[in-house]
Amino acid sequence: SQQGEEDPQALSIQEGENATMNCSYKTSINNLQWYRQNSGRGLVHLILIRSNEREKHSGRLRVTLDTSKKSSSLLITASRAADTASYFCSYSGAGSYQLTFGKGTKLSVIP
Amino acid sequence: DSGVTQTPKHLITATGQRVTLRCSPRSGDLSVYWYQQSLDQGLQFLIQYYNGEERAKGNILERFSAQQFPDLHSELNLSSLELGDSALYFCASSARPNPGDEQYFGPGTRLTVT
Numbered sequence: 136s137q138q139g140e141e142d143p144q145a146l147s148i149q150e151g152e153n154a155t156m157n158c159s160y161k162t163s164i165n166n167l168q169w170y171r172q173n174s175g176r177g178l179v180h181l182i183l184i185r186s187n188e189r190e191k192h193s194g195r196l197r198v199t200l201d202t203s204k205k206s207s208s209l210l211i212t213a214s215r216a217a218d219t220a221s222y223f224c225s226y227s228g229a230g231s232y233q234l235t236f237g238k239g240t241k242l243s244v245i246p
Numbered sequence: 247d248s249g250v251t252q253t254p255k256h257l258i259t260a261t262g263q264r265v266t267l268r269c270s271p272r273s274g275d276l277s278v279y280w281y282q283q284s285l286d287q288g289l290q291f292l293i294q295y296y297n298g299e300e301r302a303k304g305n306i307l308e309r310f311s312a313q314q315f316p317d318l319h320s321e322l323n324l325s326s327l328e329l330g331d332s333a334l335y336f337c338a339s340s341a342r343p344n345p346g347d348e349q350y351f352g353p354g355t356r357l358t359v360t
Binding site: 165166168170175176177178179180183223226227231232233234235236237238239 | 248250279281288289290291294301302304334336338343344345346348349350351352353354356
């Protein structure tokens with residue numbers, strides 16, 4: 136399977152703490168994206184990082200990409216209860232028309 | 247609100263039946279993607295259309311088909327339904343056909359096959 140893997144599968148933290156999620160993939164990629172999904176709802180795009188970028192910031196989000204290790208991480212700083220959701224990485228391989236999603240990390244932020 | 251609409255929101259039907267899910271993309275978006283999300287398989291790409299033409303096919307069963315109409319809305323047809331087809335079905339849209347572009351997801355249709 137070309138499906139990506141997120142790690143951990145589930146994460147529970149206190150409000151105000153930082154949350155780090157990791158994503159590993161198996162192919163060469165054009166870019167990698169992170170999406171958030173609130174329970175049973177549609178996915179919301181968070182951030183895109185291109186294959187020639189190593190780090191990107193957006194508000195409280197920080198994404199890193201290591202193409203040599205075929206991995207990415209998403210850091211959410213100063214977490215809030217509203218950050219409780221599942222987080223997915225997704226990517227399209229070079230020359231591919233498909234977007235592949237990882238299995239997701241379920242984040243719970245406890246007030 | 248992503249601007250992508252999907253109908254119906256919920257659908258309950260019996261095995262062997264056929265259903266049609268409908269998606270209207272964001273205004274101006276030409277590309278529509280269909281995904282299936284189930285507990286055991288995760289989020290799986292099914293098929294993509296761009297400006298009325300099929301662009302890419304993923305893990306779509308032969309019992310499933312889709313099309314995109316001239317007004318750019320899309321329909322996903324699921325036939326000979328099985329219990330295992332119970333899932334959330336999402337459509338997403340983007341302006342260009344590149345799958346790596348940001349996609350805007352609809353709220354999904356929850357299909358329950360009994």
